[in-house]
Amino acid sequence: MRLGIKQAYITPIVLAALGLATRLAFITRPNEVVFDEVHFGKFVSGYFTGNYFFDIHPPLGKLLIALTAFALGVHPHSTFEAIGQAYQGHAYVAFRLLPNLIGGLIPVCVYFFVRSLRGSVTAGLIAGLALVFDNGLLVQSHFIFVDPMLIFFGFLGLTLFFWYRNHSGNAAHLFLGGFFLALSVSVKWTGLAFIGLAGIVTLWDLYKRFIDGEYPVRQAALHAMVLLLIPFIIYFAVFAIHFSLLPKSGPGDAFMSEGFKKTLEGADVGSNVKPHNLFEKFAELNAAMYLKNSHLSATHAYSSKPETWPVMVRPVYYWVEKNSRGEYARIYMLGNPMVWWTALLGMAGALFLWRPRLRETKWVLFTGWFASFLPFFAIKRVLFLYHYLIPLIFSIVIMSMFLTELLEKRKRTRNVVLAALVVLFIAGFIFFSPLSYGFPLSKHGYMLRVWIKKWI
DSSP states (O other): OTTOOOHHHHHHHHHHHHHHHHHHTTTTOSSBOOTTHHHHHHHHHHHHHTBOOOOSSOSHHHHHHHHHHHHTTOOOOOOOOSTTOBOOTTHHHHHHHHHHHHHHHHHHHHHHHHHHTTOOHHHHHHHHHHHHTOHHHHHHHSSSOSHHHHHHHHHHHHHHHHHIIIIIOOHHHHHHHHHHHHHHHTTOGGGHHHHHHHHHHHHHHHHHHHHTTOOOHHHHHHHHIIIIIHHHHHHHHHHHHHHHTOOBOOGGGGGSOHHHHTTSBTOOOOTTOOOOOHHHHHHHHHHHHHHHHHHOOOOOTTOOOGGGTTTTOOOEEEEEEEOTTSOEEEEEEOOOHHHHHHHHHHHHHHHHHOOOSSHHHHHHHHHHHHHHHGGGGGOOSOOOGGGGHHHHHHHHHHHHHHHHHHTTTOHHHHHHHHHHHHHHHHHHHHHHHHHHHTOEEOHHHHHHTOOSGGGO
């Protein structure tokens, strides 16, 4: 090519540029605490004060946000007391920066995930563009939330795992895959779905070799190391760093035992109490996280049940402000219906009609969707639409690969259909962007965007 850029690089570069542009745009808006920033802002601030805090999720996402702010020489100035609290200065932008950057790279990551499954460049492009122009993923990446890291690390880990399995056979790719899968679990336990998928595929591969008369002991040991041992070591190391940065007594003391609190400076604990060692602290905190997750009984007006997520019945209302003209600016965690509903229809069609070139591709992707979706039906605590983002991405990949393969031999029809699809994605994104970026709308403008009664 005249520009000297290989064709293979153009698509990911375009996806990265679009992803970062849509995420970084209006990053300062609003200059108020939005939804769970009230929690994650406090947690990240804890690493600057050293005061121990308690969260139901593993620490890596919060650690990385704090590290980014520290590297930029920024310290928190807000107390994150309530949603809608005005920020002082611009330190909050540094807190939002990493989620936006990583969120902007998710479309590129998913493009390479498609390619690792031997999907076409076109299929990867459609999947990537669907994610660039999904308002729900945009909103969840736009604030001080950790979900972008959970999703990015998980799909990057799977990409490297399948690249090793389907393309390179290079053990470095396998070990890197295990590393990023471990990072995903270290952000949220939801990342176990990614490791679960890799584990199921590994067991299938071992079974096939076994029935062929082989005894793949070395392969089994290698994968056990990559998918079990290495993730545990990394997960443990993340908690060790977490504890080292929180040496002082703080608001999280109330959730911990006397032996745990004995390790914290300034904690009110009897002199005869034996302090926990590092492993005891690790075990106790993870047990406390599990119990707290299991017994959360709080309700929320914008919670929803898993069976409603694929059709997006109930979004999450994150923020609101009334301007001098009486117009309301609102932010909803609301996906782009053109993306979500097309993905659902495409997945339904693929279930019955897709005969992929590689038969296993279909079951691998549907297993990923089920592994990341079905566990939520067993969870009793309050759940929200954003918990569907990982299954959504699997459904988008299924839809993209199914359509491109279905129309593979009808090039002109394929180009028209896929171009129309991208136009729909962009139109839906633009139409719903005021509810993503928090732009003021008249009452009429707002009601035009309420397509389902429960969206209010």
